[in-house]
Amino acid sequence: MEDRIKRSIKPLSKEKGGEKRYSVSEYEECIRRTKDKNVKAWGKWLLAQFYHNNPHRQKDYLDKAIECYTDIMKEFSDYPFHEESLFRLGKLLFFEKLDHRKVCDVYQQLLKKYPRSKWVIIAKERVGLVRDNLTYPRALNYYILAEKYFEQGKYEKSIQNLLDIIEKYPKSGLASEALYLLGDIYHFKLKDYSKAIDEYQNLIQEFPQSRFVANAQFKIAECCRKLEKWQEAIKAYRKFIKDYSQYGYSDYAQFYIGQCYEKLEDWKKAKDTYSSISTNYPESIWTDIARNRIKYLDKHPGG
DSSP states (O other), X not given: OHHHHHHOOOOGGGOOSSSOOOOHHHHHHHHHHOOOHXXXXXXXXHHHHHHHHOTTTOTTHHHHHHHXXXXXHHHOTTSTTHHHHHHHHHHHHHHTSOOHHHHHHHHHHHHHHOTTOTTHHHHHHHXXXXXXXXXXXXXXXXXXXXXXXXXXXXXXXXXXHHHHHHHHOTTSTHHHHHHHHXXXXXXXXXXXXXXXXXXXXXXXXXXXXXXXXXXXXHHHHHHHHHTTOHHHHHHHHHHHHHHHGXXXXXXXXXXXXXXXXXXXXXXXXXXXXXXXXXXXXXXXXXXXXHHHHHHHHHHOTTO
16 A cells, blocks of 8 residues: 555545555555655645545544644645645635634745745735734634635625624724625626625725725726616726726726717717827727727717
């Protein structure tokens, strides 16, 4: 069996072919008894993935996965799967155990040892989320569960956890995060653009200093456009340009205003809007497209 572990790191549930299939307990015993460091390391990694990917098979599988990842973190830092083990351990502690302090410890190790890891952004965001909200641990748990259900596509459960934050912990910093995520769920997942607009507007009104207000205003305009409410979309895009131009994307907003005028068949205002892009945003990706729209409208005055 040790030779087999050396040759293969496939999860147990994926193994096929004519070779003898070993039980999980046999793998566990082999790894426990071996004195070969490579066998122990790769075996722990193989078992950790199996436990992690099959939590429905046995109640203690997630705990066993955490135990294996923890052993890898402490004992096998020079192996190629150490980085991923840290991320997977952090994810289990974050979503399944809600162990705020251990999550930070694990992700900090990941950030320190692997500063160019593909998981750096996620790790930093989760550490920041936890540290900024330790004074509201229950609100933090609601938000983590909302993210978990969001990732699983269980949007109604995610929404309920977000509403719990807004209703029970309106003074917490997570209330604005909850409103923004609510808006995004309605916007991008449930395609309920009217409800999305309501949540984005609530965010802007109740938390005007939130880091999400600029994005929320832009997304209000996007939702209006998807609802084909062209005048409301124009108004929302203009508000974005007026109040949040320092955040970028004003050229996008200006171009979409031109499109809205085309939908309203107001050709003059459409051309004037497109023309302003060349003047105000000469380096924009929309500049050439706007010029082409002007040429098209000049050749086809009726649209």
